[in-house]
Each structure stands twice: as structure tokens, then as C-alpha cells.
Amino acid sequence: MFKYKFGPINVQVTFDKSVQLLEEELTEYYSHVASQTHKSEHHCHIKEWNLGSYKSLEEDEILWRGTSVEVNTKRNIKIIGEWDKDLNSIVSVSEGSEHKTINDRKRYWEFSQRVSIYPKLVKENCFMVHCAAIIVDGKANLFMGPSGAGKSTIAEKALSSGYKLLTDDTAIVQVVGDTLYAYSSPYKSKSGLIGDTSCYIVNNFYILSQSEQEKVVELTKGDFLKCLQERIYDSEYTSHLFPYKSKSLGGEVGMELMKHAYRTAKIFKAFEYKFTKESDLKDLFEKITLT
Incomplete structure (x- = not known):
């Protein structure tokens, strides 16, 4: 489990057992905004983080179905997000093998968190x-x-x-x-x-x-x-x-x-x-x- 501040919102991130090998790396990207508070206004659960399984599309494709979204990008990443009534999320990420820089996974992490929190962020005005x-x-x-x-x-x-x-x-x-x-x-x-x-x-x-x-x-x-x-x-x-x-x-x-x-x-x-x-x-x- 990892907690951090995203503006006025305290975020709690949990990781499925299958993601534990990446947990230390992913949370390090936001170590500078790590939070020790017991409360959280948004919970993001990383259900999956698959390595090398995604093949980029020629054009981005974003598919909404009610409170879930599938984002297939031309930038080596796929994200699936689902939200409950309180706008907490379950997120699955698939990376491709076409990495451009050593910072790609950092960008994927930031993108996944932006997708996760934006509905809650907007609800908080x-x-x-x-x-x-x-x-x-x-x-x-x-x-x-x-x-x-x-x-x-x-x-x-x-x-x-x-x-x-x-x-x-x-x-x-x-x-x-x-x-x-x-x-x-x-x-x-x-x-x-x-x-x-x-x-x-x-x-x-x-x-x-x-x-x-x-x-x-x-x-x-x-x-x-x-x-x-x-x-x-x-x-x-x-x-x-x-x-x-x-x-x-x-x-x-x-x-x-x-x-x-x-x-x-x-x-x-x-x-x-x-x-x-x-x-x-x-x-x-x-x-x-x-x-």
C-alpha cells in the first residue's frame, strides 16, 4: 500500500499480488509527495501491470462503457479503468515493448494515476x-x-x-x-x-x-x-x-x-x-x- 498527495486529495494505492515486483519502482516515482495520513479521499487499486504484452495502435482508441473505460494508445500503453459509486478505481495497465526512453514507465505510472483520479478530482471542484x-x-x-x-x-x-x-x-x-x-x-x-x-x-x-x-x-x-x-x-x-x-x-x-x-x-x-x-x-x- 502507498499513500500520496494529489493537490487537495489524499490518494491510497494498493497493488494486486501479481504487481508486487513492480510496487517499489512504481511508488518511488511519487515518493516526494508520499503521505503518512490515515485518511484517504480516493482509492486506486492496481489490478494488473503487464509487461511487453501490448501492441501500439496507429491511432488512439478510447472506449467508454458507463463507468469503465478502455484506453488503447499509439504510445506503447493500454489502460483499463473502472470506478465505483464513490469514484474509487480499479486500474489495469499493459505496456508494450516499444519503449522510447528509460523514463517510459514513469510516464505510464503518471498517466495511470491521472486516469484514476480525474473523476474524483473534478467532483472535488x-x-x-x-x-x-x-x-x-x-x-x-x-x-x-x-x-x-x-x-x-x-x-x-x-x-x-x-x-x-x-x-x-x-x-x-x-x-x-x-x-x-x-x-x-x-x-x-x-x-x-x-x-x-x-x-x-x-x-x-x-x-x-x-x-x-x-x-x-x-x-x-x-x-x-x-x-x-x-x-x-x-x-x-x-x-x-x-x-x-x-x-x-x-x-x-x-x-x-x-x-x-x-x-x-x-x-x-x-x-x-x-x-x-x-x-x-x-x-x-x-x-x-x-x-
């Missing part, structure tokens, strides 16, 4: 967003953008300016009334950053792009909503796993994600931030404070 989260005056400022927009650069600027970085890759956001709370995800980013386990009230959202001239403008609610939805669904397979039109648990999750995005865009401000190599984040936060 949470969603995941691809962003860098910078702490300023005790509050989280989320910088979003597609790959190449400059999240890693902004993260480096934040650290060099003396700001605390909650995450440079993915944040877990929880909606509580008209307030949002940001947590670091348990994923270790490519930079190796491990965020702390604290949560912070969200202050503002920023949409990033690199430019030859610095500019900050407030986005319309419509543009903010579009950008937020893109970053919520930016995480691997999220849009395919949880299609909101599906008459299944996956559809329910997809619909709740849309509601969270609409509510967030309605309540919060977002700014387009075009930055240059010389841009200073301290200047940015001073400008926003004055608006």
Missing part, C-alpha cells in the same frame, strides 16, 4: 491546467500558453527575481465559492522542479507570448475562456478521455470541466503578456497592481 505558477505576495499567478510560448523562460525569470515557483508545468486548481486555490501537481517537470505541497489563493491569469516589444492588455472574457479551455485540455489525452458529449462517466467529467472553465473566466481577470528577453517580472506585477 478541481481541474488541472498547463501553466507556470509564480507566488507573489503570498498569492499564485498562473502563466499559461502553448508549448514554446515561454513558460519555462518565465519560470527562470521568476526564480532569478527572487520569487517562489509553485510549478513550471502543471497546477491543480480548486474552486471554492468565488475563490480559486492552486496546488502543485505531483509530476516532476522536465526541469526537475518539485513544487511544495502548500496551496495558494489564485490572484491572476496571464496568457504568454514572446515578442520584440513588451505589452500587457486585459483579455475579454471570451478570449480568456478559450485560452483556459485549451490549457485545461492541454494535458495528455484529457480532451479525448473526457468528451463532454459522451453519455458516460467520461462525459460527466468533461461537462464539469467545461463548467469550471466558464465559472473561472466569469469571475477572474486574465491578461495577455507579451514579453521580451529584457522583461522584468517585478515591473509586470507593479503595473497589474496599479490597474
Whole structure:
């Protein structure tokens, strides 16, 4: 048995006897967020973890049947998930033999846990967003953008300016009334950053792009909503796993994600931030404070 923190949720993972040889390796991937608490809000049971038995498809195939899903991917992994009425899960994983890197199994583990917990996460009014989260005056400022927009650069600027970085890759956001709370995800980013386990009230959202001239403008609610939805669904397979039109648990999750995005865009401000190599984040936060 293994327990860890996934944002505000305490997760308990148990392993079938057939998986015991892999248990130590799999749990090591989340050792930095291991939890000693006795309580848990989500239970994931790893029923199977088959090695080398899966053959990748040319295109991903995701099949929902009520509260169960079968995910056949083109990326050397198959996952079958089943959920009970409390959204606890039983997960079976099959790896192929087409490993690309030595970190493949770590990615498979993270994917299996994301599939397992997402229905529970959404029920707890949470969603995941691809962003860098910078702490300023005790509050989280989320910088979003597609790959190449400059999240890693902004993260480096934040650290060099003396700001605390909650995450440079993915944040877990929880909606509580008209307030949002940001947590670091348990994923270790490519930079190796491990965020702390604290949560912070969200202050503002920023949409990033690199430019030859610095500019900050407030986005319309419509543009903010579009950008937020893109970053919520930016995480691997999220849009395919949880299609909101599906008459299944996956559809329910997809619909709740849309509601969270609409509510967030309605309540919060977002700014387009075009930055240059010389841009200073301290200047940015001073400008926003004055608006």
C-alpha cells in the first residue's frame, strides 16, 4: 500500500499480488509527495501491470462503457479503468515493448494515476491546467500558453527575481465559492522542479507570448475562456478521455470541466503578456497592481 498527495486529495494505492515486483519502482516515482495520513479521499487499486504484452495502435482508441473505460494508445500503453459509486478505481495497465526512453514507465505510472483520479478530482471542484505558477505576495499567478510560448523562460525569470515557483508545468486548481486555490501537481517537470505541497489563493491569469516589444492588455472574457479551455485540455489525452458529449462517466467529467472553465473566466481577470528577453517580472506585477 502507498499513500500520496494529489493537490487537495489524499490518494491510497494498493497493488494486486501479481504487481508486487513492480510496487517499489512504481511508488518511488511519487515518493516526494508520499503521505503518512490515515485518511484517504480516493482509492486506486492496481489490478494488473503487464509487461511487453501490448501492441501500439496507429491511432488512439478510447472506449467508454458507463463507468469503465478502455484506453488503447499509439504510445506503447493500454489502460483499463473502472470506478465505483464513490469514484474509487480499479486500474489495469499493459505496456508494450516499444519503449522510447528509460523514463517510459514513469510516464505510464503518471498517466495511470491521472486516469484514476480525474473523476474524483473534478467532483472535488478541481481541474488541472498547463501553466507556470509564480507566488507573489503570498498569492499564485498562473502563466499559461502553448508549448514554446515561454513558460519555462518565465519560470527562470521568476526564480532569478527572487520569487517562489509553485510549478513550471502543471497546477491543480480548486474552486471554492468565488475563490480559486492552486496546488502543485505531483509530476516532476522536465526541469526537475518539485513544487511544495502548500496551496495558494489564485490572484491572476496571464496568457504568454514572446515578442520584440513588451505589452500587457486585459483579455475579454471570451478570449480568456478559450485560452483556459485549451490549457485545461492541454494535458495528455484529457480532451479525448473526457468528451463532454459522451453519455458516460467520461462525459460527466468533461461537462464539469467545461463548467469550471466558464465559472473561472466569469469571475477572474486574465491578461495577455507579451514579453521580451529584457522583461522584468517585478515591473509586470507593479503595473497589474496599479490597474
